[in-house]
Amino acid sequence: MAMAAKKVKTSSRDSVSTLPDEVLGQILSLLPTKLAASTTVLSKRWRNLFPLVNNLDFDPFIVIYPTRTKPATGRSTYLDFMEDTLVLLRNSPIKKFSLKWSSLQNFNHIIYSVLENGVLELHLSSSVCQCLLPEFFSKTLVKLTLSNGCYYQTKLPPRGVLFPSLKTLSLFLVCFPANAPVDLNECLLASPLLEEFNICDDHPHRAGWVKQVSGSSIRRMSIFYRSHNIKDHSCFVIKTPNLVYFDYSSYVAEDYVVQFDSLVEASLDLRLWKYYDFVPPKALYYGYDPSTDSPWGDATKLIAALSNVVTLHLSADTLEVFYSCSESMPEFNNLVKLSFESHKERCWQVLPLLVKKSPNLETLVIKGLVHEITDECGDVCVHKKIKTKKMCCLLSCRVKMLKIMGMKEDGEKCNR
Incomplete structure (x- = not known):
C-alpha cells in the first residue's frame, strides 16, 4: 500500500x-x-x-x-x-530574430539593437515601405531574410560592406526603389562570404525583382519569378561563376546573359507564354500575339550555359522550351542523371534529341508517362514504333537505370 x-x-x-x-x-x-x-x-x-x-x-x-x-x-x-x-x-546572446509589422511606426531602433547584440539570423517582414538606417550593419550576421515590403537605405557604412559574414540571403516579394541613394540589392549581393541566394516573387502584377544577380562566392541559388507582364522578362543577367546548384522557375525571357562555370545540378521550370491567356493584353505593346506568332522568348543562351551539368531536372513545360531551341541544342557530355515531368498537354518531341546529346547518361527518371502525342514525337513514342517499326530511343540509349514514377492511365494520350 x-x-x-x-x-x-x-x-x-x-x-x-x-x-x-x-x-x-x-x-x-x-x-x-x-x-x-x-x-x-x-x-x-x-x-x-x-x-x-x-x-x-x-x-x-x-x-x-x-x-x-x-x-x-x-x-x-x-x-x-x-x-x-x-x-x-x-x-x-540572440541567435535568431524575427520581426513582422504592418504599421508606419518606425522599428529601426529595434533592428539596430538586435544587430548590435550580435544576432546571427535576421528575418524582417513589412507590408509598408521601410527605410533602413545607416546602422543597418553587422559583423556577425550569417543569415538575412527580407519579406513583403520595399526596403531602401540612404547611406552605407564606411567600408561599403553591410554584412561581411553573411552566407545566406533570401528575398521574398521584396522590391528596392530605383531612385534610392544606395542600391541595397547590389550591396547585399556584394557580401564577400555569400554562398546561398534565394528569390521568390510570385506577384503577377508588379516587376519586383531587378532580374540581375552577380557574385563570385554564390554556390547555391533559387529563383522563382512569376510576373505576368511580358516586358518584365526582357533580359535576365546571372553571373555566378562558382555556382554549383541552380533552381529556376519563370516564364521564358527574351534574352539571357549567363555565366555558369562550375554548375553541377540544375532544376528548371521554364514556361512558354503561349499557354497562358493573360499574355495578349500585356504583350500587344510589343506586337506579339501568342495565337498566331511563334513562341516569344529565347532560352538558347541559358540552355547552353547548362551544358556541363551532371544532374538535370526538367518540368513538362521545360521540355517544350528545350524543343524550341532544338537547332542549337548543345552536347551534355557530363550529364549522368536526367529527370523530367510529364503532362497530358505537353509534348516530348525533344526527348530523342536530348538523349542523343547526352552520351554519358546513366540514370533516367520519368515522373508520369502521359503526354500529348504529335507528329513530331520521333522515335520516343510507342505509337510511332508500331507505325514505323523503329526501336524506341529509350531502349537504344545507354541508360543503366530507368525509373518511372506516378504512371497512370489517360486514354489515348498515355504511352507506356
Missing part, C-alpha cells in the same frame, strides 16, 4: 520542471516571444529562464498583441513590449 502511494506521488510530479535550465531555454526559444515571456509569472525559476531564450519571434498575426496606443506617447503596446523584452535580454 505504501509502495502504491509512492508511485502515485511520483507520477503526479511536474516532469517539465525537472528538465535542466538549458533545455527549458531551448523549448522557450521555439515559442512566439510573447508566449515565452508570459512564463515569467509562473515562478522565480521561470523568471530566470527567460534570459536563456536565444530566438525572438515578434509576430502580431500569430499572437494577438494589444493595438491600443498610450495617450502620452502615441506609441503602441506592441512596440513597448519589444523594447522591454530587449532590455531584459540586453546581456544575453
